[in-house]
Amino acid sequence: GESVGLHLPTLSVQEGDNSIINCAYSNSASDYFIWYKQESGKGPQFIIDIRSNMDKRQGQRVTVLLNKTVKHLSLQIAATQPGDSAVYFCAESGSARQLTFGSGTQLTVLP
């Protein structure tokens, strides 16, 4: 079956720096990708999504990049703030499959 994984389980960045969280997927038929943020004790919160007909999408302080050639997805957070500290999950779906979630990256913002 397909898998969704993250390159690093933890990431620490200085406040004000940019953060990049990476995600790899294995199913070439995946056509929808999404990032969630989960703070401690809370449910996942939608950040941004992208479909396979795009390679970049921007939101407020966040950008998602999709490289279908190498099956790689990244989330960039500009000017990282203490409130960005959380676990970030990528997920993918396609061909009528429900979303498959990765195991998450813990982002810690250092003062």
Added chain:
Amino acid sequence: NAGVTQTPKFQVLKTGQSMTLQCAQDMNHNSMYWYRQDPGMGLRLIYYSASEGTTDKGEVPNGYNVSRLNKREFSLRLESAAPSQTSVYFCASSEYRGRSNEKLFFGSGTQLSVL
């Protein structure tokens, strides 16, 4: 702005006991989902309901049953709880009828411990 509401927030069961986790959404969404989250793992789909009156198995359905009571409510039942079902359970909803390429809205979770 309630969104997706889950009850209870915490529950401790003994092995063999049964219980039902409740979920309700007020966004008029068609589809609802139950996930479990274990340490170091991503969310895994237990069951989902693409629309009122339908339910389908997800990745890890064994030991669970669901009921789509109406458009708003989707419950998850553990008939005979086992320690392996210790987990955090999340309910989610989405707007369309089981389309896989749309965002889900999650509740705040139920922490379940089975002793």
